[in-house]
Amino acid sequence: MLQIQNLHAAYGKVEVLHDISLEVPKGKVVTLIGSNGAGKTTTMRAVSGMIKPSGGSISLNGKNITGLTSNKIARAGLAHSPEGRRVFATLSVTDNLLLGAFPRLTFGRERGDVQGDLARVFELFPRLKERAGQQAGTLSGGEQQMLAMGRALMLNPEVLLLDEPSMGLAPLLVNEVFRIIAELKGRGITMLLVEQFAAAALEVADYGYVLENGRIACHGPAQQLKDDPAVKAAYLGASH
Amino acid sequence: MEILAQLIVSGIALGMIYALIAFGYQLTFATSGTLNFGQGEALMLGALVGLTLVGHMSYWLMIPLVLVFGALQGIFVERVGVQPAIKTKSEFGWIMTTISLAIIFKNVAENIWGHDDITFPSPLPTEPLQFMGIRVLPMEILVVVGALAIMLAVELFNRKSIYGKAVVATSNDRDAAGLMGINTGMVITFSYALSSMTAAFAGVLVAPLTLTGATMGVVLGLKAFAVAIIGGLNSGMGVIVGGLILGIAETTTGYYVSTGYKDVPGLLLLLLVLAIKPAGMFGKSVIKKV
Ligand SMILES: Nc1ncnc2c1ncn2[C@@H]1O[C@H](COP(=O)(O)OP(=O)(O)OP(=O)(O)O)[C@@H](O)[C@H]1O
Ligand SMILES: [Mg+2]
Numbered sequence: 001m002l003q004i005q006n007l008h009a010a011y012g013k014v015e016v017l018h019d020i021s022l023e024v025p026k027g028k029v030v031t032l033i034g035s036n037g038a039g040k041t042t043t044m045r046a047v048s049g050m051i052k053p054s055g056g057s058i059s060l061n062g063k064n065i066t067g068l069t070s071n072k073i074a075r076a077g078l079a080h081s082p083e084g085r086r087v088f089a090t091l092s093v094t095d096n097l098l099l100g101a102f103p104r105l106t107f108g109r110e111r112g113d114v115q116g117d118l119a120r121v122f123e124l125f126p127r128l129k130e131r132a133g134q135q136a137g138t139l140s141g142g143e144q145q146m147l148a149m150g151r152a153l154m155l156n157p158e159v160l161l162l163d164e165p166s167m168g169l170a171p172l173l174v175n176e177v178f179r180i181i182a183e184l185k186g187r188g189i190t191m192l193l194v195e196q197f198a199a200a201a202l203e204v205a206d207y208g209y210v211l212e213n214g215r216i217a218c219h220g221p222a223q224q225l226k227d228d229p230a231v232k233a234a235y236l237g238a239s240h
Numbered sequence: 241m242e243i244l245a246q247l248i249v250s251g252i253a254l255g256m257i258y259a260l261i262a263f264g265y266q267l268t269f270a271t272s273g274t275l276n277f278g279q280g281e282a283l284m285l286g287a288l289v290g291l292t293l294v295g296h297m298s299y300w301l302m303i304p305l306v307l308v309f310g311a312l313q314g315i316f317v318e319r320v321g322v323q324p325a326i327k328t329k330s331e332f333g334w335i336m337t338t339i340s341l342a343i344i345f346k347n348v349a350e351n352i353w354g355h356d357d358i359t360f361p362s363p364l365p366t367e368p369l370q371f372m373g374i375r376v377l378p379m380e381i382l383v384v385v386g387a388l389a390i391m392l393a394v395e396l397f398n399r400k401s402i403y404g405k406a407v408v409a410t411s412n413d414r415d416a417a418g419l420m421g422i423n424t425g426m427v428i429t430f431s432y433a434l435s436s437m438t439a440a441f442a443g444v445l446v447a448p449l450t451l452t453g454a455t456m457g458v459v460l461g462l463k464a465f466a467v468a469i470i471g472g473l474n475s476g477m478g479v480i481v482g483g484l485i486l487g488i489a490e491t492t493t494g495y496y497v498s499t500g501y502k503d504v505p506g507l508l509l510l511l512l513v514l515a516i517k518p519a520g521m522f523g524k525s526v527i528k529k530v
Binding site: 048049050069070071074075079080082086087088089090091095098099100102103105106108109151155 | 409421
């Protein structure tokens, strides 16, 4: 489904991703683990076109999307819920969600049942339904995070990229986010997940990659990584 | 008292023209953080193209053509002057390019339409209407109605259509808008088209009330800029109120003090606003995004 080969990316002259290769098979959840500054967000940005990769190739569903602009990549079916939520503050919750479906409402992707999907997102996140008419900028952090996820889902994506969906949330809400990720997985949605709670991420994921200083240090089935002593020591210590 | 009322009425029409040009400044600032310093010239070109067209057709038929012309002119400015500056992340490049293009437009207009001011035939009766002793030109009413109509149309487009929402999303967060599949480069080009279109429209609205000529845009563009700053670069209500304040300050000062000083109160107000509330009287202060 999503294939990344020998990806390099840089900010200015400083290269932060060195030769990353990873794969997200259809219907699977893959998680990317790594400490702060390892390059998880940068990987996602390079995949979704927010920054141009400086080398390597990325393909979605067999289609080469390397170097395309983010709007073209979205229309190719890749949804990215970015780090820091990035909701449209002056627009209502409903408008934010509808914009998630922009390619379906205009051109580039099959329209399908946008209103039905909107109803399903509201079902998944009842809080958003209560706040449907409210400006997104006035939502709480947790609600904004749900909105960012819901907005990405509205694309009806081939692949969903989630960058730290639990960032800054209260413990109870963190559990809720992981419950929702599991539910999305049950619906067969293909996902690449970055999470600070590595143990919980490996719990829900099928496969995992460990990123260290912009390189893939190791990878394997999620269950196997969970039991790996080195991974345990470095990433599964006190968290969660 | 009657004189004051009269001055206010005349100031309103003038103020709405300022508001309309200032509205154009806001449109491009919202999506791209850049301004077209040739807004006055876009107005001037609209008025002169309109003048040429009314030689062949009615004023009302001319308006849609001028709107199309204005949009194309805006696209040209964005493609030639602004887009390269945004692409190279040049922080101030667009200031120089839009000013340069404005000068070029003025020179071209002087070569085509000459240096002298020309009278623009009024499409409406030039006899003022009387309301309780106050005289109002039908053209002044058209200015107010026309300006409000186009601003309302843009507002409705932004609120109701998915494309309008895409414009607002781009203003909110350009990168995130890109992730939604919105071609934000196109949105910025579109905002320039819309901005120059409103200026060209302002040109054919104001032309029958003033004289038309290659230099007519310079002062109007500058004053509208003051209005955009006074009202706030991100407040639709702000430009209307700011425009009206400036327009009325101008007509009243012109009468009670001297026409030589008519621009002073507006500029004083500008300095005052900049000192006290730099985001504008109605502006929401925006934390500069990185
Ligand atoms: N906009 C930027 N400009 C320059 N350098 C950046 C930028 N964003 C990130 N970096 C650098 O790139 C490296 C990777 O950052 P990245 O945000 O991808 O890490 P991350 O794994 O997502 O970390 P975190 O867990 O803190 O979110 C870091 O060294 C960071 O300092
Ligand atoms: Mg990150």
